Amino acid sequence: MESIFEREPVEIAPGAVHTPDWLSLVEQQRLVAACREWAAPPAGMRHTRLPSGGVMSVQTVCLGWHWTPYRYSRTTEDGSPVKALPGWLAELGARAVGDPGYVPDVALVNFYDGVAKMGLHQDKDERSDAPVVSLSVGDSCVFRFGNTENRNRPWTDVELRGGDLFVFGGPSRFAYHGVTKTVPGSGDPATGLTAGRLNITLRVSGLD
Numbered sequence: 001m002e003s004i005f006e007r008e009p010v011e012i013a014p015g016a017v018h019t020p021d022w023l024s025l026v027e028q029q030r031l032v033a034a035c036r037e038w039a040a041p042p043a044g045m046r047h048t049r050l051p052s053g054g055v056m057s058v059q060t061v062c063l064g065w066h067w068t069p070y071r072y073s074r075t076t077e078d079g080s081p082v083k084a085l086p087g088w089l090a091e092l093g094a095r096a097v098g099d100p101g102y103v104p105d106v107a108l109v110n111f112y113d114g115v116a117k118m119g120l121h122q123d124k125d126e127r128s129d130a131p132v133v134s135l136s137v138g139d140s141c142v143f144r145f146g147n148t149e150n151r152n153r154p155w156t157d158v159e160l161r162g163g164d165l166f167v168f169g170g171p172s173r174f175a176y177h178g179v180t181k182t183v184p185g186s187g188d189p190a191t192g193l194t195a196g197r198l199n200i201t202l203r204v205s206g207l208d
C-alpha cells in the first residue's frame with residue numbers, strides 16, 4: 001500500500017497519476033446529487049449482466065454511451081435511451097487531465113455497497129487511447145493498478161479516498177485495474193453519501 005501519510009500527487013506508473021483530495025466538498029456534493037438523479041429509472045442504475053450469466057457486484061449507470069460487456073450502445077437493456085453526459089462533467093474531466101481538448105463522451109457511474117468489488121480488467125472497449133479520468137466519492141477503497149500485459153503482478157495497491165482523482169493514460173491507458181475492497185464507514189457523510197462508494201470514470205469512446 002501507498003503510505004497513508006502520502007496525500008501529494010503520486011505517479012503510480014508512467015501516465016497514471018493519483019491526486020488525493022482533488023475534488024472540493026461542494027464538487028463532491030454536486031456529484032452525489034447528480035448520481036442520485038442518474039441512478040433513477042429509466043436507464044437507471046443496475047447490476048451489469050455478464051455473458052457468463054452472473055452479475056457484477058457493483059451497480060452502474062452510464063452516461064453518453066451505455067456499456068454492456070463488451071461494447072457501447074446508445075440504448076440500455078430496457079430499450080431506453082442512455083442519459084446525456086452533462087457539459088459540466090466533461091469540463092471537470094478536462095480540468096482533471098489539464099487539457100481543454102479532452103472531451104469525454106462516456107461516463108460510467110459505479111456504486112459500491114460494503115461488499116462490492118471489481119475484478120482486474122482493462123478499459124478497452126473504447127476506440128481511443130485518450131486517458132481515463134476516475135473520480136471517487138464516499139468510502140475509501142483499495143484500487144489495484146496493474147500492468148498492461150496480464151492480471152498478474154506487478155501491481156500497486158492505492159488507497160482511493162472520497163475526493164481523490166486518478167488519471168490513467170499514455171503507456172498506462174490499457175493497464176489492468178480493479179477494486180479489491182472498500183472500507184465501509186470511511187466516507188464523509190457531508191458529501192450527502194452516507195454509505196458506500198461512488199466512482200465515476202470519464203472516457204473518450206472514439207465512437208460516433
Ligand SMILES: O=C(O)CCC(=O)C(=O)O
Nearest residue numbers: 108110123143179199201
Ligand atoms: O471504481 C473504480 O475505482 C474503478 C472503476 C473501473 O475500473 C471501471 O468502471 O471500469
Ligand SMILES: [Fe+2]
Nearest residue numbers: 121122123177
Ligand atoms: Fe475500469
